[in-house]
Amino acid sequence: MHILVVDDDPLAGEMTAALLEAQGHQPLLACDAMEAVEQLDTHSEIMLIVSDMHMPLISGLALLEMLREQGNSLPFILLTGDTPDAALQQTPGLAACLRKDAELMSTLEQAVNQALDLHD
Numbered sequence: 262m263h264i265l266v267v268d269d270d271p272l273a274g275e276m277t278a279a280l281l282e283a284q285g286h287q288p289l290l291a292c293d294a295m296e297a298v299e300q301l302d303t304h305s306e307i308m309l310i311v312s313d314m315h316m317p318l319i320s321g322l323a324l325l326e327m328l329r330e331q332g333n334s335l336p337f338i339l340l341t342g343d344t345p346d347a348a349l350q351q352t353p354g355l356a357a358c359l360r361k362d363a364e365l366m367s368t369l370e371q372a373v374n375q376a377l378d379l380h381d
Contacts, residue, residue, distance in 0.1 A: 262286045262377065263304060267297040267312040267324065268340075273361070277311060277340065277369070284370050294319035294327070301328075307335065309376055311369070314341035314358075322352065329354050336376035338369070 264286045268274035271292065278288035289304060291297040293316055301307055310328075312321035319327070325337050336356040339349075345358040352358070356376035359368050 262308050263289060263306045264309045264311060264373070265289050265291060265297060265300055265304075265307045267291045267294065267310065267316070267321065269293055269313060269316040273313065277365075280366050280369055281311070281373070283366075284373065286373070293317070294324040297324060298328075301333065301335075309336045309338070309356075309373060311338045311340060311373075314339050314343075322349075325352070325354055338372050338376060340365075340369075 264281050266274050266277045266281065266288050268277060269292055274290050278290055281288045289300055289307065291300050312324055314321040321339050337354060338356050339358045340361050341358065342361050344360060349358050357372035359365065359372055
């Protein structure tokens with residue numbers, strides 16, 4: 262399964278990609294929203310997007326809104342260093358909002374499986 266990982270922090274992006282790879286997925290990396298759009302245009306096999314929330318210029322939430330406006334309905338998981346509030350969790354079109362913490366390996370795997378099950 263091809264999954265696009267969007268993160269302006271190269272180390273964090275690599276860590277997220279490594280977690281996804283360990284779960285049997287094929288991650289593609291993008292360092293910002295514009296590169297994410299390019300990757301989506303280039304790789305039609307992408308089935309899911311995992312994006313950092315806090316990025317310069319275009320945040321992960323703004324990327325989600327931009328993609329939805331363009332008619333892109335791929336499942337979208339948001340990662341944040343903060344504790345996600347209830348309003349954020351209820352964002353339309355968002356499959357999950359996860360905290361970047363010690364539990365990320367298990368919470369990310371669970372969220373990816375749920376997002377892909379719902380999308381099928």
